[in-house]
Amino acid sequence: xxxxxxxxxxxxxxxxxxxxxxxxxxxxxxxxxxxxxxxxxxxxxxxxxxxxxxxxxxxxxxxxxxxxxxxxxxxxxxxxxxxxxxxxxxxxxxxxxxxxxxxxxxxxxxxxxxxxx
Amino acid sequence: xxxxxxxxxxxxxxxxxxxxxxxxxxxxxxxxxxxxxxxxxxxxxxxxxxxxxxxxxxxxxxxxxxxxxxxxxxxxxxxxxxxxxxxxxxxxxxxxxxxxxxxxxxxxxx
Numbered sequence: 257x258x259x260x261x262x263x264x265x266x267x268x269x270x271x272x273x274x275x276x277x278x279x280x281x282x283x284x285x286x287x288x289x290x291x292x293x294x295x296x297x298x299x300x301x302x303x304x305x306x307x308x309x310x311x312x313x314x315x316x317x318x319x320x321x322x323x324x325x326x327x328x329x330x331x332x333x334x335x336x337x338x339x340x341x342x343x344x345x346x347x348x349x350x351x352x353x354x355x356x357x358x359x360x361x362x363x364x365x366x367x368x369x370x371x372x373x
Numbered sequence: 374x375x376x377x378x379x380x381x382x383x384x385x386x387x388x389x390x391x392x393x394x395x396x397x398x399x400x401x402x403x404x405x406x407x408x409x410x411x412x413x414x415x416x417x418x419x420x421x422x423x424x425x426x427x428x429x430x431x432x433x434x435x436x437x438x439x440x441x442x443x444x445x446x447x448x449x450x451x452x453x454x455x456x457x458x459x460x461x462x463x464x465x466x467x468x469x470x471x472x473x474x475x476x477x478x479x480x481x482x483x
Contacts, residue, residue: 260415289471299416299461299473312470346415360465361406364415 258283260365262347268371274335277368281328281349287311288330289362290322293344302345305330306352334370342372376400377462377474385480386452394447394477396462403465405445407436410459410476452481 261280269275281288289312290302301314305324322332328349334341348362378397386392396405404423408416420429422438422445429436433456435448449456457480463473 291473298475301470301472304470314470348415360404360463360471361418361421362408362416362463362471363418364408366413366415 260347260349260363262345262365262368264368265366266369266371268373269337270373271337271339273337274333275337275370276331276333277345277347277370279330279332279347279349279365281330281347282363285349285351285363286328287350287352288324288328289348289350290330290332291346291348292316293346293367294342299346302332337372339372342370344369376466376472377464379460379462379474379477381477382475383478383480385482388453388481388483389451390481392449392452392479394449394460394479395444396446396474397444398464398466399443400466401442403442405438405442405462405464406471407445407447408461408463408473410461411457416459416461449479452479454481454483457481 263278287306289304291299293299303310303322304312308324319335324330344367346364346367348364350362376398380395404421406421407419410416420436425440425442427438433450437446460477461473463471465471
């Protein structure tokens with residue numbers, strides 16, 4: 257079956273702009289998590305959605321937001337971009353919320369690499 | 374505060390050598406996962422360990438979960454260049470958001 261699909265794969269923005277990233281999870285997976293990966297900080301948790309509800313949130317400013325649709329597809333938005341937002345943004349899907357049943361195994365997409373100039 | 378501490382951070386070895394990567398925490402985890410990530414790609418799940426003391430083998434990779442479920446190790450026998458990548462351990466303390474260690478970057482030279 258198809259894996260996790262993230263679009264776009266690469267994008268370049270300038271400071272102050274906003275960006276929207278999209279993620280289509282594996283069919284049947286209801287949980288979508290977003291992570292920011294940078295060389296200095298590693299994988300940092302942004303937020304998790306389960307059945308269109310945000311279940312968990314990381315320590316990121318309000319400029320970072322997300323949502324999940326009824327078909328489990330998810331988007332994340334970053335407004336007023338800063339240079340430090342340059343990173344690989346990874347989406348991961350799983351069967352259920354990490355707070356629920358199951359072992360919390362995540363299946364990642366290839367990521368969206370954002371460069372802010 | 375890094376809840377999952379991985380060591381070493383970087384490892385460069387010759388093909389055929391053995392190595393062990395460690396993942397430690399002061400917190401108890403109901404399960405831990407190991408992932409491998411190659412440049413330009415997302416992490417790929419290798420294994421999940423659930424029971425304290427559990428040992429799982431995946432070809433030349435051996436994963437162990439500590440008895441107290443606070444630590445885990447990954448041992449690679451006779452490493453090959455194809456094993457090169459970033460190895461990440463992950464878990465959900467308290468059953469909530471999944472967190473990741475900083476990773477061990479492995480480079481296997483032919």
